[in-house]
Amino acid sequence: MNNSSEKQNWRKRIVSWVDGDREPKDQTLFVMERRQPRFPRPSEEEREKREKSHLKKFFNWYPIAATIICVSLIGILMAAALSMPTFGQADNPINNEVSEHYLEHGEEETGSANAVTAMILSYRGFDTLGESCVLFLAVVSVMMLLLRDEKNTDEHDLQKMRSEDIIAEEHHDIILKQAARFLVPCIFLFAIYVLLNGETSPGGGFSGGTILGAGLILFSSAYGPGNMRMILTYETYSAVRTFGLVLYITLYGAYIFIGANNLPNYLEGMTLLIDLAVGLVVACTVYGFYAMFARGEI
């Protein structure tokens, strides 16, 4: 009984869907007319019940479907992985003339001995430019979500923050502070070494930037936000972040303008500056994430 009525209901819906809307009664179009709803509105309780059963049905079927999808995906990928070219052979199709060119002419064309740095900063610098923009946007969107202002904080949250600060000042962690006193200069030194030696040794903008950001995080968590604000205020932070991106855009624009299309490349030391710009952007990104997550402010 119930089944047949449901079937009819379905047919009715399909027919009305095929027929489309009724013609407007008079010639004036766009008259807002309050029509009778085509189907009677279900009552509140019925609707809630139906929705609950929908959810329940969904949660019953979802794991089964997901498992089937996962197993079939793993099977397909495994078959693909087993028919891939053998690992580590020099004549694999990926080792073509492009990488040969990078390795052979990279040093004289870009002035950096590290082929990875030469590739990501010179040959494919537009990639990295877009990626720096992605990082910039990521910080901006995390700020949009977590930045503390009058709209998304109430008195209770502020009070809790203040009491937490007082507790943190009273019970300062002596191990953390002493370790940080020893470690922070070493980390900064290592970060600057990695950042500036991206041309001749492993490292460069991305690695050095993340290490620099990690050092800033250690300093900030050991000495508290008050001391951190002495060296890095919000204004400085935004200025450095924007400066890094703008420096990259300017340098890379000049780089393309001067060096592209078989024109000779006059600026040999450019990779170092671009490295520095990327490093600044990455370090600011990493520290910005930490500051937003920890306190909701820089």
Added chain:
Amino acid sequence: MLETVLQNRFAVTAVILFGIGFTNLLLQQNLLKKVVGFNIMDSAVFLLLASLGYIEGGIAPIVGDRGFDPLYINPIPSGLVLTGIVVSVSITAFSLALIQRIYRHYGTIELRELLERAKKEED
């Protein structure tokens, strides 16, 4: 069969990692566990890419005058993965920020309760 698996060990590991990550992404109820699954998937893709560029007996692609002509590995996958790792961090940070906002609004990060509460709030 076994020989092929052992030869392509990195690709096989990457596929297994991808499967683990994908299964977690689909089947876990906890949003944080979903994010960890997503990160594992990321690592699997990076592992596959980097292992493609490796050449047996090759050394890191830092060109210099070593006095002999060494075999270098392919620098292109390394560069691609390097940018990918940093982007994966920003994606993780963004999703964690969203999770914090969800927790502040709904008070839970279990998907099932979350959907029920969201439905209740809609009405």
Added chain:
Amino acid sequence: MIILEYFLLAGIIMCAAAAPLCKRLLSMVIVYMAFSLLMAVLWSLLQSPDLAITEAAVGAGVTSILFFLTLKKIHALKGTRDE
């Protein structure tokens, strides 16, 4: 060297399988940290030191810190002062 490679690959798979199975979210993050560190060693075995440095700083450092801060915000850390 190849035996070390097999050990690392097995360890990575074990860590990846174990991380989301942990009951407590804190231990999940710590197992994920171990996963990232093993990955960093594997990068250096694959002769990409750039990746090893970045992964060690990012995967084991920054990502775990972000996870810990999120755990603190959603009150999933037991034994801290706010509970």
